[in-house]
Amino acid sequence: MxxxxxxxxxxxxxxxxxxxxxxxxxxxxxxxxxxxxxxxxxxxxxxxxxxxxxxxxxxxxxxxxxxxxxxxxxxxxxxxxxxxxxxxxxxxxxxxxxxxxxxxxxxTERESMFVINAFAQEFFSHSLLETEEGRSVGMAYFRERGFNEDIIRKFGLGYSPEKRDALAQEAKKRGYKTEFLLKTGLCREGQHGSIYDLFAGRVMFPVYSVSGKVVAFGGRILKSGVKISKYFNSPESDIYHKSNELYGIYQAKRAIEKERCCYLVEGYTDVLSMHQSGIENVVASSGTALTPGQIRLIHRFTDNITVLYDGDAPGIKASLRGIDLILQEGLNIKVVLLPDGEDPDSFSKSQSAESFRKYIKEHETDFIRFKTQLLLEDAGEDPIKRAAIISNIVESISLIPDAIVRSVYVQECSRLLQIDEQVLLSELNKRRQKRAEQQSTRERYQAAGHRPAQPASTQQPAVAGGNESPAEGGETPPPHALTDIPVAPDAAEVAPIAHDSLTQRVASRSPLDKYEREIIRYIVRYGYRNLFETSEGSWQKVWEYITDELSIDHIELSNPLYKQIMELTAAQREHEAQQASALRSELQAKSRQRIDEAIEQIRLESGDIADKQRKESEAQERILGETDEELQTFETNFLERYFTTYPDTTISLLAVDLVSEKYQLSKVHTKFQKIESETDRLWELIPRAIYELKNAILDQAIKQIQEQIREASRNKDDKRVDELIEQNVELNQVRTTLAKQIGDRIVSPK
Missing domain, CATH: 3.90.580.10 (Zinc finger, CHC2-type domain)
Structure with missing residues (x-):
């Protein structure tokens, strides 16, 4: 706590x-x-x-x-x-x-899995750098590959000892639970309940999330002649879904944002070598097919991807699906073919950062030209194959979400393939229409309560990483479930934000909700701000005025969440008053010092006494005004900060929704005149919001009475009808009086 x-x-x-x-x-x-x-x-x-x-x-x-x-x-x-x-x-x-x-x-189980992975990374790193076996085996491999110690430490590389249970025994000694060694895939269970290390005898490549947490490991076997996969990846778990992770994203994200471009390569060592050569905006798909989740991860930091390919033609053709996925996500893609016999790992070692970037700039090409040239080589003069290629390229263009970009690529495709542009456009539109219809069918199917079947996930280790382009492991991420969260003694610890909408978490909306919501918005944004000066010379706060006005007519807000916010506002008043008092004392001391310094400076100036006294008075008034403004700002913002950071996410997310503004006036509107802000008009807007709530309550009451009159008339209860008509007249008189206070036209809050 x-x-x-x-x-x-x-x-x-x-x-x-x-x-x-x-x-x-x-x-x-x-x-x-x-x-x-x-x-x-x-x-x-x-x-x-x-x-x-x-x-x-x-x-x-x-x-x-x-x-x-x-x-x-x-x-x-x-x-x-x-x-x-x-x-x-x-x-x-x-x-x-x-x-x-x-x-x-x-x-939480997730926290424990992150902790065990952090421990494992430290263990592997220590084994590599500090043990005789690690230096003679693991470090020798990294040195042979040309990696210096700075890169090794930057990426947290390590070595898993040959002993089959070295990690398991060290974890047990440190008090870590076997359960989490198994769930993260660091260890496996053997016969008679024994456990053994999955990565024994391998050099280790930690996989970091975008925030820098170790979510998985890749391990490369160093023995030759063994009939097992050269590379292993951690199996999928609650904290690792390989389709959503990219090797090197944590180390590269700042460089990607700075360079406004991301270089995409295949293996761990490609990333390491490029970083060592000075090119840091690079990530790897770790030998697996590119996924939408990985592309979206890149898209957070840039709109531009450059894919680096070596000269392996079959491998390039197999990866063309990744280009289509990048186009579908709306990113700009360039492709670079490295010289024959080179891959990003080897090529970067023979280049400086400057010469490597120069090569990329001179040789990068857009996807349409790249794909056309690559596929036409196989087609030759065969018209059937050429038609298939055209169809393939049109399919890629149809995936692009931006209509202008699609149009440009259609023109380029028409020129390269010497085919009429209108023919391409017609075919493209057919494909987009068909895809839209399929999507609509899927949505209707799911809306009817059907869901596509989810393949079961496997806990077998995935083969991944490295430049050897190993096969995919084929795991499917398990459905995500939120874990139980511990409860603190005096406040509930809040679970991660649920994926349903705020409306679903709040009580059902009543006809009064939009009026009550507007009043609560004023409470959250301005609750402790001064609103009206009383006859005694003190100030009435916004929340005090609202509370008094509602209590006069015995009005309680119908939404329990709004009522809770009102209660919390009242409960926090004393705490805010204490902080405001302390701030006032601090500001007054500073203002006195500033006034003394200003007066001293004025008295050193030349001029007559009357002019100096005027300047002293103006300086004092200005400084005291700035002090009052700072204190008023603190009081105005207090509840906004309090509610937007409140532990109960139902309340804090509602508060965020209330204070968020999607649109702002541009500089054009404020260049030549001062636009009156909401804060300047609170004295007018808040009473109006209260009157509108009262008017809505009256409307509801009148509608109910009119329904009762109709019911009594049907039952021929004349006495009851007369009583209800009298009540109806009284309520309409009240509404007429209220309307005069609001104005002729009731303006509902947006």
């Missing part, structure tokens, strides 16, 4: 743009930053990050939250685990109480 003071310290140090930028390439647009959403298949930037509010939100899938909630969702951590992640990032020491035995047992 982390104390509130430490949580406040972590949140004060956290920069949400900095946090999100570790995983998503962001571009500034106005006051906010935008990028591709990491939580769904995003083709154009719909993920907004607001540095001023400290929140992020995807306006397509709805995911978002504070920096804490972003880390919770992206890294699948609990609330307190996400806090510790941020504390580590910003070098903040976390003091937490000793966990009970029961709480220790409730540690």
């Amino acid at each position: 982390i104390d509130q003071a430490t949580i406040d310290k972590i949140m004060a140090a956290t920069d949400i743009v900095d946090v999100v930028s570790d995983f998503v390439s962001l571009r500034r647009r106005g006051a906010n930053y935008w990028g591709l959403c990491p939580f769904h298949d995003d083709k154009s930037p719909s993920f907004s990050v607001s540095p001023s509010k400290g929140v992020c939100k995807c306006f397509s899938c709805g995911k978002g939250g504070s920096a804490i909630h972003f880390i919770m969702e992206h890294e699948q951590l609990s609330y307190y685990e996400a806090l510790k992640y941020l504390a580590k990032k910003y070098n903040i020491e976390v003091h937490e109480k000793e966990l009970t035995d029961e709480e220790k047992q409730k540690r």
Whole structure:
């Protein structure tokens, strides 16, 4: 359990743009930053990050939250685990109480698997660098391949000892559970309950997630003449799905964003050699066929992919499907063929970074020209084969989501293949129409409650990695399930953000919801801001005014979530008042010092006494005004920070939704005149919102009475009809009075 003071310290140090930028390439647009959403298949930037509010939100899938909630969702951590992640990032020491035995047992399985993988990486690295066997066998291999110690340490390379249970025995000695050695695939169970190391006698390549956690390992056998696969990968697990991981992405992501391009290669050693030569924006698919998940991972950081191929023609043709997937995801693709007999590993060792980049620039070509030239070599003059090639290329172009890009490629294809452009367009449109119909059929099928069958996942190790282009392991990732999260003594630890929409998590919407929601929005955004000055000279806060106005007519909000926010607002008032008082004292001391310094400076200037007194008065008024403004800003933002970082994600995500703004006025609108902001009009907008809620309640009551009048009339209950008509008249009189306060036209909140 982390104390509130430490949580406040972590949140004060956290920069949400900095946090999100570790995983998503962001571009500034106005006051906010935008990028591709990491939580769904995003083709154009719909993920907004607001540095001023400290929140992020995807306006397509709805995911978002504070920096804490972003880390919770992206890294699948609990609330307190996400806090510790941020504390580590910003070098903040976390003091937490000793966990009970029961709480220790409730540690999430995912966390335990990450811990065991981190231990294994350290064990393999120590074995490589610090043991005689590791230096004589593992280090000798890496030296032979030309890798220096800097690269070895940068990628956490290691060596698994020849002894069949070296890792298992060391883990047991350190107190790690056998259960997680087996679940991560580091060990296997043998006869009579014994366990043995899966990677014994191999040099080790840790596979890091985009956030830097070890999710899996690749191991290469060094013995010759053995009849087992040269490369093994960890089996699929709760923390490793090979179709969503790329080797080197953690080390390359900053360079990819900087260079605005990602080089895609095949094996581990390709990545290592290119990094050693000074080219860092490179990742590997680790010998497996490229997947949509891997492409989307690259797309977070760039729109441009350059695929590097060696001269192996059969291998190139087998990988053409990957080009189609890249096109389908909306990325720009270039292809480079290396000289005969060279691969990225060997070629980079004979080049400097500058000469390698120069070669790429001079030899890269767009996919249409590359694919056309490659396939035409086999077709020769055979018209049937040429027709098949044209059909193949049109199919690739039809996958491109951008209509303008498709049109450009159709023109290029027409020129290269000497075929009428209209013929190509007609065929392309047919394919896109057919694909749209198939997609529509699938959606209707799934909407009817049907789901495609999921192949069972296997726990056999996948063959992967290296330049030898081994076969795929063929595992299918198991369906993801959220793990149980431990409960703290006084607050529930929050599970990773669920994948359903906020609307589904909130109580069913009533006809009053849009009015109540608008009032809650004012509470979250401005709750402790001064609204009206009372006759006694004190100030009434926004939440106090709203509470008083609702209590006058005995109105309670119908949505339980909104009621909880009102209760939390009241409960936090004392805590906010204490912090505001401390800040006021601090600001007053600073303002006095600033006033004294300003007066001293003015008195040293030349001029008459009256002019100096005027300047002193103006300086004092300005400094005191800035102090009041800073204090008012603190009070205005207090509840917004509180609710957007609240541990209960149902509340915090609602708060994020309330404070997020998809659109902003451009500079054109504010260049020549000051646009009045919502904050400037709170004195008008908040009373109006309350009147509109009351008016909606009256409308509901009048409709109910009118229905009762009809029912009483059908039953010929004249006495009851007269009573109801009298009530109806009274309510309409109240509504007329209320309408005058609101205005002739009721404006519903958006």
